[in-house]
Amino acid sequence: MNKILFYLLLLLSSLQLTAQSCSELTEYVKSESYGSTYYSYNSDAISQVTFYEVTDENYNTFYFALVKFTSSYKEYLYQVSSDTKSNYSLNYMDSAGKAFWKYIEPYNENLNCAPNLD
Numbered sequence: 001m002n003k004i005l006f007y008l009l010l011l012l013s014s015l016q017l018t019a020q021s022c023s024e025l026t027e028y029v030k031s032e033s034y035g036s037t038y039y040s041y042n043s044d045a046i047s048q049v050t051f052y053e054v055t056d057e058n059y060n061t062f063y064f065a066l067v068k069f070t071s072s073y074k075e076y077l078y079q080v081s082s083d084t085k086s087n088y089s090l091n092y093m094d095s096a097g098k099a100f101w102k103y104i105e106p107y108n109e110n111l112n113c114a115p116n117l118d
Contacts (some may be wrong), residue, residue: 087103
């Protein structure tokens with residue numbers, strides 16, 4: 001019984017650390033860059049997507065998409081490729097959900113800050 005309790009506490013503490021680090025990373029990304037937001041007023045899936053570019057002190061640029069889902073209005077951060085913003089922006093008006101699945105969702109494991117929607 002003690003082993004089960006120990007593993008449960010360990011699991012809960014790791015989940016809390018992950019959630020905290022994701023929220024800290026989200027706040028950092030927001031503070032380091034102006035975002036470009038694409039709103040999807042008629043989508044059943046995606047409320048909005050905001051793209052950010054963050055450059056570090058070594059001039060490496062990182063690309064992020066902050067996705068707000070219609071069902072929960074929670075924000076989830078994805079680290080994406082440099083062409084994701086352009087691909088999404090060209091396709092989201094036809095279907096924000098399809099554009100999300102094709103151009104953003106494949107990056108869901110890069111940061112582990114997004115839900116597994118499979």
